[in-house]
Amino acid sequence: MASNPGGGSPRTMTAEKLEHLFLTLTAAMLVVFLGALFWASFGLGMHLPDARGGTIDPTQVRTTAPFDNPGVFQVGDNEWEVVALGSAWAFQPREIRVPAGAKVTFIATATDVIHGFHVEGTKVNFMMIPGQVARIDAEFREPGEHLVICHEYCGAGHHLMYATVYVEEPDWRPEVDEPAAEEPGADTDTGTDTTPASDDPDGEGASPAAATPDAEDRA
Numbered sequence: 475m476a477s478n479p480g481g482g483s484p485r486t487m488t489a490e491k492l493e494h495l496f497l498t499l500t501a502a503m504l505v506v507f508l509g510a511l512f513w514a515s516f517g518l519g520m521h522l523p524d525a526r527g528g529t530i531d532p533t534q535v536r537t538t539a540p541f542d543n544p545g546v547f548q549v550g551d552n553e554w555e556v557v558a559l560g561s562a563w564a565f566q567p568r569e570i571r572v573p574a575g576a577k578v579t580f581i582a583t584a585t586d587v588i589h590g591f592h593v594e595g596t597k598v599n600f601m602m603i604p605g606q607v608a609r610i611d612a613e614f615r616e617p618g619e620h621l622v623i624c625h626e627y628c629g630a631g632h633h634l635m636y637a638t639v640y641v642e643e644p645d646w647r648p649e650v651d652e653p654a655a656e657e658p659g660a661d662t663d664t665g666t667d668t669t670p671a672s673d674d675p676d677g678e679g680a681s682p683a684a685a686t687p688d689a690e691d692r693a
């Protein structure tokens with residue numbers, strides 16, 4: 475009965491106005507959401523992990539390189555790799571120490587269920603998925619300390635799952651004798667315990683058992 479061919483009753487006018495308002499609001503929200511998406515990806519540099527990491531047999535993680543030796547490794551002049559594992563309910567390594575301003579690549583996966591890896595106060599935030607290897611480039615500009623938390627609920631001990639990233643001064647390098655103290659075979663580093671060799675990352679102090687040629691710092 476109350477059709478609205480052109481200017482009808484005041485009641486119809488109100489309905490039209492409201493409809494117009496709702497449509498405008500909806501369109502505006504879509505624009506805002508799309509804008510937020512573009513801002514996050516192009517302004518803040520957030521993106522989904524790409525396929526660089528590849529895949530891994532989730533049942534063989536602990537015997538497959540590089541995950542058979544999780545830790546922090548210097549792989550170039552100012553380049554570092556963090557080989558990280560998430561398992562219920564701990565991260566390996568638990569202490570990540572890198573210099574400020576260095577290029578840091580996280581290579582990570584999970585051994586059991588999905589875990590999250592969020593370095594608080596930074597953009598480093600990814601999922602550790604069984605079978606998938608995440609490979610994330612990062613740079614910590616300022617020295618400081620960041621808590622790493624698991625942000626994917628992974629069971630009863632989820633809230634206990636944390637690690638720490640220590641960002642040191644830009645010229646910081648790990649002391650070479652640290653890993654030697656943990657090696658059961660102490661025959662390779664005899665006599666070097668009191669001699670810091672941090673100025674020579676390629677030096678003879680490195681254990682031949684290390685997977686990478688450069689100095690390493692195990693947590």
Ligand SMILES: [Cu+2]
Pocket residue numbers: 589590624625626627628629632633635
């Ligand atoms: Cu968790």
